[in-house]
Amino acid sequence: xxxxxxxxxxxxxxxxxxxxxxxxxxxxxxxxxxxxxxxxxxxxxxxxxxxxxxxxxxxxxxxxxxxxxxxxxxxxxxxxxxxxxxxxxxxxxxxxxxxxxxxxxxxxxxxxxxxxxxxxxxxxxxxxxxxxxxxxxxxxxxxxxxxxxxxxxxxxxxxxxxxxxxxxxxxxxxxxxxxxxxxxxxxxxxxxxxxxxxxxxxxxxxxxxxxxxxxxxxxxxxxxxxxxxxxxxxxxxxxxxxxxxxxxxxxxxxxxxxxxxxxxxxxxxxxxxxxxxxxxxxxxxxxxxxxxxxxxxxxxxxxxxxxxxxxxxxxxxxxxxxxxxxxxxxxxxxxxxxxxxxxxxxxxxxxxxxxxxxxxxxxxxxxxxxxxxxxxxxxxxxxxxxxxxxxxxxxxxxxxxxxxxxxxxxxxxxxxxxxxxxxxxxxxxxxxxxxxxxxxxxxxxxxxxxxxxxxxxxxxxxxxxxxxxxxxxxxxxxxxxxxxxxxxxxxxxxxx
Amino acid sequence: xxxxxxxxxxxxxxxxxxxxxxxxxxxxxxxxxxxxxxxxxxxxxxxxxxxxxxxxxxxxxxxxxxxxxxxxxxxxxxxxxxxxxxxxxxxxxxxxxxxxxxxxxxxxxxxxxxxxxxxxxxxxxxxxxxxxxxxxxxxxxxxxxxxxxxxxxxxxxxxxxxxxxxxxxxxxxxxxxxxxxxxxxxxxxxxxxxxxxxxxxxxxxxxxxxxxxxxxxxxxxxxxxxxxxxxxxxxxxxxxxxxxxxxxxxxxxxxxxxxxxxxxxxxxxxxxxxxxxxxxxxxxxxxxxxxxxxxxxxxxxxxxxxxxxxxxxxxxxxxxxxxxxxxxxxxxxxxxxxxxxxxxxxxxxxxxxxxxxxxxxxxxxxxxxxxxxxxxxxxxxxxxxxxxxxxxxxxxxxxxxxxxxxxxxxxxxxxxxxxxxxxxxxxxxxxxxxxxxxxxxxxxxxxxxxxxxxxxxxxxxxxxxxxxxxxxxxxxxxxxxxxxxxxxxxxxxxxx
Numbered sequence: 007x008x009x010x011x012x013x014x015x016x017x018x019x020x021x022x023x024x025x026x027x028x029x030x031x032x033x034x035x036x037x038x039x040x041x042x043x044x045x046x047x048x049x050x051x052x053x054x055x056x057x058x059x060x061x062x063x064x065x066x067x068x069x070x071x072x073x074x075x076x077x078x079x080x081x082x083x084x085x086x087x088x089x090x091x092x093x094x095x096x097x098x099x100x101x102x103x104x105x106x107x108x109x110x111x112x113x114x115x116x117x118x119x120x121x122x123x124x125x126x127x128x129x130x131x132x133x134x135x136x137x138x139x140x141x142x143x144x145x146x147x148x149x150x151x152x153x154x155x156x157x158x159x160x161x162x163x164x165x166x167x168x169x170x171x172x173x174x175x176x177x178x179x180x181x182x183x184x185x186x187x188x189x190x191x192x193x194x195x196x197x198x199x200x201x202x203x204x205x206x207x208x209x210x211x212x213x214x215x216x217x218x219x220x221x222x223x224x225x226x227x228x229x230x231x232x233x234x235x236x237x238x239x240x241x242x243x244x245x246x247x248x249x250x251x252x253x254x255x256x257x258x259x260x261x262x263x264x265x266x267x268x269x270x271x272x273x274x275x276x277x278x279x280x281x282x283x284x285x286x287x288x289x290x291x292x293x294x295x296x297x298x299x300x301x302x303x304x305x306x307x308x309x310x311x312x313x314x315x316x317x318x319x320x321x322x323x324x325x326x327x328x329x330x331x332x333x334x335x336x337x338x339x340x341x342x343x344x345x346x347x348x349x350x351x352x353x354x355x356x357x358x359x360x361x362x363x364x365x366x367x368x369x370x371x372x373x374x375x376x377x378x379x380x381x382x383x384x385x386x387x388x389x390x391x392x393x394x395x396x397x398x399x400x401x402x403x404x405x406x407x408x409x410x411x412x413x414x415x416x417x418x419x420x421x422x423x424x425x426x427x428x429x430x431x432x433x434x435x436x437x438x439x440x441x442x443x444x445x446x447x448x449x450x451x452x453x454x455x456x457x458x459x460x461x462x463x464x465x466x467x468x469x470x471x472x473x474x475x476x477x478x479x480x481x482x483x484x485x486x487x488x489x490x491x492x493x494x495x496x497x498x499x500x501x502x
Numbered sequence: 503x504x505x506x507x508x509x510x511x512x513x514x515x516x517x518x519x520x521x522x523x524x525x526x527x528x529x530x531x532x533x534x535x536x537x538x539x540x541x542x543x544x545x546x547x548x549x550x551x552x553x554x555x556x557x558x559x560x561x562x563x564x565x566x567x568x569x570x571x572x573x574x575x576x577x578x579x580x581x582x583x584x585x586x587x588x589x590x591x592x593x594x595x596x597x598x599x600x601x602x603x604x605x606x607x608x609x610x611x612x613x614x615x616x617x618x619x620x621x622x623x624x625x626x627x628x629x630x631x632x633x634x635x636x637x638x639x640x641x642x643x644x645x646x647x648x649x650x651x652x653x654x655x656x657x658x659x660x661x662x663x664x665x666x667x668x669x670x671x672x673x674x675x676x677x678x679x680x681x682x683x684x685x686x687x688x689x690x691x692x693x694x695x696x697x698x699x700x701x702x703x704x705x706x707x708x709x710x711x712x713x714x715x716x717x718x719x720x721x722x723x724x725x726x727x728x729x730x731x732x733x734x735x736x737x738x739x740x741x742x743x744x745x746x747x748x749x750x751x752x753x754x755x756x757x758x759x760x761x762x763x764x765x766x767x768x769x770x771x772x773x774x775x776x777x778x779x780x781x782x783x784x785x786x787x788x789x790x791x792x793x794x795x796x797x798x799x800x801x802x803x804x805x806x807x808x809x810x811x812x813x814x815x816x817x818x819x820x821x822x823x824x825x826x827x828x829x830x831x832x833x834x835x836x837x838x839x840x841x842x843x844x845x846x847x848x849x850x851x852x853x854x855x856x857x858x859x860x861x862x863x864x865x866x867x868x869x870x871x872x873x874x875x876x877x878x879x880x881x882x883x884x885x886x887x888x889x890x891x892x893x894x895x896x897x898x899x900x901x902x903x904x905x906x907x908x909x910x911x912x913x914x915x916x917x918x919x920x921x922x923x924x925x926x927x928x929x930x931x932x933x934x935x936x937x938x939x940x941x942x943x944x945x946x947x948x949x950x951x952x953x954x955x956x957x958x959x960x961x962x963x964x965x966x967x968x969x970x971x972x973x974x975x976x977x978x979x980x981x982x983x984x985x986x987x988x989x990x991x992x993x994x995x996x997x998x
Contacts, residue, residue, distance in 0.1 A: 061713040165993035196993040214995035217557040405904045409938060441993060442905060446986030447946035490942030497661035497692040497937060499710035 007498065010133035010143065013480040014184055014461035015473070016150035024108055026079035028132060028141040030057040036081045042090035044118055044234045049084070052125045056132050057141055058486045059502050075108040079143060082128060083112040090118040093299040094186060094238045096432070101151035104128060106143055122236040123150065123184055130483065134502045153421060154433030156396060157463040158187035158240075159456055162437075164194030164251065166444035167218035174231050179453050179489045181235040182480070183460035188232050189304060189435050190241045192220070195250040200225070200241075204293050205286075207255030225297055233299075240356065241298050244306025245287070246276035246340055257286050262321070264314035274314025278340035279324040288347045295351045302373070303351075305344060308358035310337060338366045345369060356396065359384055368393065373432065377402075382423070389427045397434035403455045404439045410495050412458035412477065416470055419462050433463050453491035454481050503994065506629035506639065509976040510680055510957035511969070512646035520604055522575035524628060524637040526553040532577045538586035540614055540730050545580070548621045552628050553637055554982045555998050571604040575639060578624060579608040586614040589795040590682060590734045592928070597647035600624060602639055618732040619646065619680055626979065630998045649917060650929030652892060653959040654683035654736075655952055658933075660690030660747065662940035663714035670727050675949050675985045677731040678976070679956035684728050685800065685931050686737045688716070691746040696721070696737075700789050701782075703751030721793055729795070736852065737794050740802025741783070742771035742836055753782050758817070760810035770810025774836035775820040784843045791847045798869070799847075801840060804854035806833060834862045841865060852892070855880055864889060869928065873898075878919070885923045893930035899951045900935045906991050908954035908973065912966055915958050929959050949987035950977050 012019070033056070035049045091098065102115040102124030113124040127148060135142050159180050161173065177188060192200045198212030201221045209219045220228070232239045253261045253273050259282050262274035276283055294303065312333045315321050321336070330336050341361060348355045349369070356373040363384070368374075373394045376384050381399035388395045400418030407414070420431050436459040438452050454477055462468060474495050482500035484491040508515070529552070531545045587594065598611035598620030609620040623646060628639050655676050657669065673684060688696045694708030697717045705715045716724070728735045749757045749769050755778050758770035772779055790799065808829045811817050817832070826832050837857060844851045845865070852869040859880070864870075869890045872880050877895035884891045896914030903910070916927050932955040934948050950973055958964060970991050978996035980987040 061711070166989060167995060197995070215557070215997055218995060406902055407904070408901045442989045444989050446981065447943070447988040450943035450946060485942065492943040493662060493938045493940050499663060499693070499714060501711055 007478040012130045014464035016148045018149040022145035024145040039086040060486045085114045104148040119236045152464045154463045156433035158189045158435030160189040160437040162191040162440040165440035172445040183457045198251040211254035212251040242304035247310035262314040303353045304356040307361035401436040416458040450492040503974040508626045510960035512644045514645040518641035520641040535582040556982045581610045600644040615732045648960045650959045652929035654931030656685040656933040658687040658936040661936035668941040679953045683734045694747040707750035708747040738800035743806035758810040799849045800852040803857035897932040912954040946988040
């Protein structure tokens with residue numbers, strides 16, 4: 007287990023053979039540049055997190071055999087060079103520099119988001135000496151910035167409902183590994199927990215229960231909590247499939263009625279032939295765009311079961327009347343209408359790979375998220391087509407396995423792709439689908455696996471052996487901070 | 503999901519088409535037979551657990567479409583026919599009868615342990631009606647007793663240390679599924695958290711840290727908590743292998759020194775040639791026998807790496823002088839000495855299957871625990887040899903997999919063994935080895951998988967399809983009671 011090393015590994019780091027002590031009651035952050043609420047909140051938060059101990063009476067810490075400076079480190083200069091932005095975005099600048107030497111400590115960044123990443127790094131440099139009471143930091147200089155700008159974590163809150171607390175914990179855990187996008191797979195077939203002001207029946211009738219709804223305030227709270235961690239919240243409203251839960255609270259025409267004698271209650275995807283359905287979606291997406299602050303909106307588009315469409319007499323007639331010759335063209339027609347909506351709303355769509363696979367016409371800025379196995383061919387095709395791309399195929403954290411799981415996730419690196427359009431790879435997302443996950447196990451199932459994905463997406467040099475010991479420390483750090491991250495590599499003990 | 507059904511499934515149960523309401527402020531247990539502290543404590547505990555709600559404002563409960571009696575159920579007669587025993591044992595009588603009809607409710611058992619099992623069952627019969635405020639119970643008569651008398655759960659507290667709270671939670675969770683043996687794999691190579699009065703250095707030098715020790719009081723607390731749940735605590739002090747952590751705090755002669763140029767700090771199994779080592783073990787086991795109240799003691803005996811023995815010059819000389827012609831005989835010699843100790847202490851040994859496999863001479867009462875895969879042949883051999891046997895091979899809960907895991911564990915049933923000595927099958931144990939498990943994930947990794955093992959060992963008729971819906975309810979019940987049991991079968995929602 008390492009001591010005071012950073013996860014994910016910084017781009018450039020030099021450590022010197024000199025150490026400074028830090029005393030909880032004699033250390034402060036000195037803001038010397040711009041400031042804002044986000045910074046105030048985070049400085050308070052990190053002041054607390056710098057000096058956490060989970061165990062008090064311990065004598066089993068490693069000696070850091072240090073060459074101490076005479077004076078303890080009394081402050082860190084926090085120098086933000088520009089005014090804070092309101093919300094994080096795809097193009098936010100996360101670069102920061104840290105320099106700790108025997109006379110001076112400084113954290114410097116162009117943007118508040120860089121400052122946040124730097125504070126996280128600084129907090130990870132601080133560790134506890136073997137006397138169990140002295141906190142220490144090694145003289146270090148770091149210049150750090152991410153390899154990919156979209157480093158996401160998907161949580162599916164439809165198959166199981168998560169209390170808000172679980173989501174806030176998840177956001178905290180993400181921030182400890184510098185993940186920066188919370189992909190909120192908020193609704194799906196099983197339940198519709200999103201409370202819409204325009205269509206309150208969607209959650210009233212589509213949620214698992216009245217206690218299983220994200221109220222307008224809940225959503226606001228989650229977005230604000232994400233914001234102060236520099237995490238974007240991108241909601242996914244998956245259509246035209248995966249929308250069974252929309253039926254009872256939506257409009258009557260919304261879903262194709264696929265019922266038959268065997269299954270009298272079978273409803274298929276959203277009916278693409280009914281104009282009212284697009285009006286409904288436009289109203290909903292307008293609200294969604296106002297509630298969520300990100301420019302991106304995930305439209306889903308995966309696993310559309312089209313049999314209900316092709317078997318429906320009315321749909322068949324519609325296709326004939328509109329010169330739509332097959333189901334793929336019908337799906338194209340559906341998405342053309344949806345893209346018209348997002349275009350008006352100035353929202354950039356993200357879609358699952360099926361929408362690309364089926365040759366549906368996409369605006370050039372539409373982002374394609376790849377989730378199926380053997381992703382290389384699809385990845386190549388998407389890159390050739392000029393669309394920005396996100397990878398998730400190899401990062402389905404819900405497929406838990408025995409052992410040092412994180413190593414599998416760590417071995418998958420989209421930057422190994424041979425392409426001259428690597429600029430189109432925005433990054434990727436770890437996915438936590440909730441068939442077999444809920445608030446009882448989401449944290450230990452997600453962490454430290456998610457940390458591996460985070461490092462792949464942030465760091466430029468990946469070395470599994472070196473990472474193992476560093477991850478071990480990171481797991482203990484997460485546990486100190488209240489995240490129940492499960493054991494990474496085998497038997498071990500967190501010594502503070 | 504079922505409503506008010508019992509896990510594990512009772513031996514005989516008749517349900518009638520009549521329901522009684524229960525009101526939290528107008529219900530009590532009436533003790534009409536013997537009583538004792540255990541009963542007092544449990545009646546208070548179950549009074550609380552009968553009326554738990556995790557969610558308050560819910561309208562999504564199923565209607566039980568009931569035929570209600572006029573009068574609510576105001577009390578349950580608890581009729582214990584014999585004085586309480588002090589501690590549970592292998593031969594404890596867990597049989598109980600419950601009869602709930604429109605005029606009367608009675609729980610009857612010969613022993614306090616039967617009463618405890620019956621209270622658990624009674625609490626599971628009570629469920630919440632769809633109005634979200636009325637608790638109801640169906641008129642039912644049950645006669646219930648277990649198929650196997652040893653229904654265990656092994657926890658390895660050496661590879662990772664568990665706070666006492668984790669162990670108490672584990673015991674609670676066990677009791678909800680009528681498991682009755684906590685096999686405490688308390689020490690192993692990695693750490694020695696057991697605080698011995700005779701040899702305090704064992705934990706002082708062998709534990710992961712000073713905060714990673716089960717003090718004398720901790721152990722007492724755990725045993726007492728188990729006792730009031732009718733759970734035996736059988737500690738395992740695994741020798742002669744798996745004992746690296748004994749070295750620093752034991753006596754200098756304890757482990758064979760196997761060091762060489764490549765590994766200067768390599769110590770092998772306990773040295774079987776040194777009489778002081780047996781004296782040491784005798785003193786330790788005498789203390790262990792006093793601390794733990796069970797007649798059984800697990801001696802381990804698995805995975806002995808004998809190379810250190812056979813390569814040691816002194817051991818070779820000892821073998822020659824004592825006419826010990828091979829390493830198996832040397833291991834036999836070791837266990838002969840250990841069995842002499844347990845015989846004096848009137849302790850019944852349990853050993854892992856290797857001790858049987860290697861033809862070490864065993865007293866007839868020695869219990870053999872089978873853990874290796876493809877267990878049928880070994881099981882047959884042990885039964886033919888006349889030794890009592892415990893099965894664990896198919897119940898390694900730590901080997902977690904994606905999906906409805908519990909079904910695999912549920913499919914393994916030792917009573918399917920063809921034998922005329924089925925009386926020798928005492929039962930089995932679910933095992934939670936801690937290479938990749940600690941307090942962050944032990945509960946969701948263990949449950950509801952452990953429930954499946956519990957039902958296999960308790961119930962006489964097993965039906966996976968029927969069990970699935972009942973387990974779903976049991977998971978919600980465990981969550982209400984504070985045990986984070988993970989999803990059993992897929993998307994779902996606990997409605998109260």
